Amino acid sequence: MQFVMEEMFFSGTPLLEAVGLREPFVKDLRQTVTEAMTRALIPMKAYAEQYETFLPIINFYIVQYIRSFYTHFTAFKQSYLLHREIIYTVFHKKTSP
Numbered sequence: 001m002q003f004v005m006e007e008m009f010f011s012g013t014p015l016l017e018a019v020g021l022r023e024p025f026v027k028d029l030r031q032t033v034t035e036a037m038t039r040a041l042i043p044m045k046a047y048a049e050q051y052e053t054f055l056p057i058i059n060f061y062i063v064q065y066i067r068s069f070y071t072h073f074t075a076f077k078q079s080y081l082l083h084r085e086i087i088y089t090v091f092h093k094k095t096s097p
Contacts, residue, residue, distance in 0.1 A: 054092065 019026055051058075073081065 053095075057092065 070078070
């Protein structure tokens with residue numbers, strides 16, 4: 001059996017040096033990462049603003065809605081609201097990002 005690193009000689013004890021938090025390279029790297037994250041938040045916030053119109057749908061409890069729907073409205077009002085919901089659904093499907 002042969003080893004790849006046979007007869008390798010180290011003049012001293014091989015150690016990795018610790019990196020300090022205040023070293024210039026570390027400060028520059030930290031600043032670069034901070035700037036990149038700040039720039040990345042701009043399109044994410046704009047994208048999230050597009051979903052604000054959909055929050056009522058996302059936070060919607062269908063069982064409660066159906067119970068209140070059938071107990072509070074007449075048949076005519078129910079058909080009107082159903083038609084309106086269908087129109088809203090079609091609109092949201094067309095405009096959702």
